[in-house]
Amino acid sequence: MSDMRMMYQEVILDHNRKPRNYGRIEGANHHADGHNPLCGDSIHLTMDMEDDLIRAVAFEGEGCAICKASASMMTGAVKGLKVGEAEDLASRFRGMTTGTLDMKDEQRLGRLRVFEGVKDLPSRVKCAILPWHTLLAAIHSVQAASSEGKDDPIQEA
């Protein structure tokens, strides 16, 4: 049970119950839909960008606790970042959740490290990563992101 307590720790449950930046940004200049066909997780992301600065991100949609909490924390983590920094964070997040990132000296991920446990839950990795896929799709204004296949914006290593 301790593994489960690790995965479903209070931070995640709290973001699931009270997601931050939930809703839509009126007049957003970037947006994208993300969909995870296996789970039925589905999020809509709106983003306000000025040049390559992410001023704000909001999301709405249906999903499991892991997906919702990940989306909620992502919106907070990338606010105020430059596109390059957000992309770097997305790739670190993917590395952490797929077990390919060396976590020993990892500094950037900060509170996002609560998602490290999904690397032991292969069927749930996609739930955690979906918001980040959708973020990248929104940055590049790809209209639909998916955690499967060809329009996966984070290429497999």
Added chain:
Amino acid sequence: MNPEVIRADFPILDMKVNGQPLVYLDNAASSQMPQPVIDRLMRYHTSEHANIHRAVHYLSETATREFESAREKVRSFLNARESREIIFTRGTTEAINLAMHGYGRAFLKAGDEIILSALEHHSNIVPWQMLAHEKGVILKVIPMDDDGVLIQEEFYKLFNANTRLLALTHVSNALGTVNPIKTMISHAHQYGVPVLIDGAQAAPHKALDVQDLDCDFYAFSSHKLCGPTGIGVLYGKAELLERMQPYQGGGDMILSVTFEKTDYNVIPHKFEAGTPAIAAAVGLGAAIDYLQAVGLENIDRYEQGLLDYATVRIRELDRIRIVGTAREKAAVLSFEVEGVHPHDVGTILNDYGIAIRTGHHCAQPVMQRFKVPATARASFAFYNTRSEVDRLIEGIIRVQGIFQ
């Protein structure tokens, strides 16, 4: 029927998952194989394997005989009139696609109508949609009520002079609803409309008699029936199959081939192009032997008892909604834990050794009807026990504990 004796036949049930004894409640997706089926597969691979219908040598004759003997077992299982009415396919999905191509594409035209139900699995929707796009055929859907029961008065209203086919599931995989297919088939026949039954979820639980049902097609999969994957069946009435177009072209389905023209083989071979899953068919035959030895009536009665028990136990919990409350149900319990997404329920139960299915169960229209993105589904087999139901209930209480 003593479940402990039965369980001893299923080696996988002794497994531990995450340090806990496995509680396997995903039988509607795939059920497990008993030792006699595993042994039968082993024997086939060890001493009977060769290609069928092609050579005069000993092994080919043995494999052909065993393959055809499996066909005969399926015939007896369905109580079909003749074994040539049994076509081996990869599974239910391929069986329905075969009927779509062989019957639908051959005989339906623009403006013709097909009746489906709101309970269908995607595999009994998408092929007909493909036909609708290609031919301009119209699909009509029998609606269901809040219990997940098809509304018969609405069903009657869907028939008209253009109705050409009724494609209907026997048992819903998402909710467990058992449809009154016998009366529905006989209603369709009053309009001269043939009926395809998706029996994927019924075949593992009910004694079947396609002659008594009088369905025109019946499809099912071996892997839900304690048999191996890769094999399934389309039963069709001989006179229909004879009129139908082959689904795939190739070896075994021909009588003679020149570059100008091919004469097709007789049924069922006309529909079995290429080398089939011979071992899997033999395994399916062994699974049928096993189920018949236990007795489908015994299985049905036992599973109903288990479903009743599980339903009572889950109703004792707060903040749980059962999705699918038909009076006639197979051993499927679809539910929602209030405030917890089904995938989180599934992950936490897995940690406790319990295998359930979470998601839309390939029946998104059913999910839409109940306004849920997904459900958690426990589906029982005759080797499950009341103490496993108790474990499930404890597991759900743990889920609620984490999420409270």
